[in-house]
Amino acid sequence: DSGVTQTPKHLITATGQRVTLRCSPRSGDLSVYWYQQSLDQGLQFLIQYYNGEERAKGNILERFSAQQFPDLHSELNLSSLELGDSALYFCASSVHGDTEAFFGQGTRLTVV
Amino acid sequence: SQQGEEDPQALSIQEGENATMNCSYKTSINNLQWYRQNSGRGLVHLILIRSNEREKHSGRLRVTLDTSKKSSSLLITASRAADTASYFCATDREYGNKLVFGAGTILRVKS
Numbered sequence: 001d002s003g004v005t006q007t008p009k010h011l012i013t014a015t016g017q018r019v020t021l022r023c024s025p026r027s028g029d030l031s032v033y034w035y036q037q038s039l040d041q042g043l044q045f046l047i048q049y050y051n052g053e054e055r056a057k058g059n060i061l062e063r064f065s066a067q068q069f070p071d072l073h074s075e076l077n078l079s080s081l082e083l084g085d086s087a088l089y090f091c092a093s094s095v096h097g098d099t100e101a102f103f104g105q106g107t108r109l110t111v112v
Numbered sequence: 113s114q115q116g117e118e119d120p121q122a123l124s125i126q127e128g129e130n131a132t133m134n135c136s137y138k139t140s141i142n143n144l145q146w147y148r149q150n151s152g153r154g155l156v157h158l159i160l161i162r163s164n165e166r167e168k169h170s171g172r173l174r175v176t177l178d179t180s181k182k183s184s185s186l187l188i189t190a191s192r193a194a195d196t197a198s199y200f201c202a203t204d205r206e207y208g209n210k211l212v213f214g215a216g217t218i219l220r221v222k223s
Contacts, residue, residue: 002154033211043155043200043213056210090154092211100145101202101211103154 003027006091006104014112018079021107025072025093031055032074033094033101034066038087049074050096081111118201122218131188133217135201136181142204144177145211146186149198158186158199193223 003026013019025032034046045058049068060066063081068074078085088108092101119134135144143162147155161168161177161184168175174187188195198216205212 002156004154035213042215045210045212048210058210058212088152092155100157100160102157103147105154106152108152 002102002104004091004093004102004104006089006107008107009105010108010110012110012112013081015081015083017081017111018077019081019109021076021078021089021091021109023074023076023091023093023104025074025091026102029093029095029102030072031094031096031101032068032072033092034060034074034076035090035092036087037090037106041087043090046076078109083111085109086111118199118214118217120217121215122220124220124222125191127191127193127221127223129191129221131191131195131219131221133186133199133219135184135186135214137184137201137203138182139203139205141179144175144184145202145204146173146175146184147200147202147213149200149216151197155200188219191219191221193221195219195221 005024007022030051032049036044046060047066048056052068063079066076088106090106092103094101117136145160146158149155159170172189177184200213200216202211202213
């Protein structure tokens, strides 16, 4: 158990819908990362937060947004969902931005 | 584009043999990390090597880093069937914060 909790584990939704993925980092970790893993794109960095502020942005679509709350948990919001958004979404946390990251078990999103 | 590129893409070996995976990257880094992922599961951190280190060991794992060639290798000695997984390198660019992962090497250890 990495100490990073992601909910839900599985999500099936229809195209055009909006979903929210939730991540609770390890106790004491200030940095939260979101990644998308699909078969054709591999593991793609989406966004990073550090102590509530956006720190780095990757290949995150405009339809996607995220935030980190004062209690350090984070949410990833995906809207106007398309079939191609089906993927595993991972959250990871680390103490700082340059130390080892601990991954949650992921949320498997299926858009039908 | 990916910062780290692993090589080979896939590797199949017999139990007891050694497995070597390579990673190349493009920009200066603070550190390089190796992770393992069992099918459909979260990634597990294996080892971190800083840019001023050349070699690091952890159990059956040995990692080397050559910053002049912008490359790293992960050696798993005396492999076991349980080592079957995908292995990823990740880099944290100098003055950067985000971890950027390569496409991974799929390792299959046959018993």
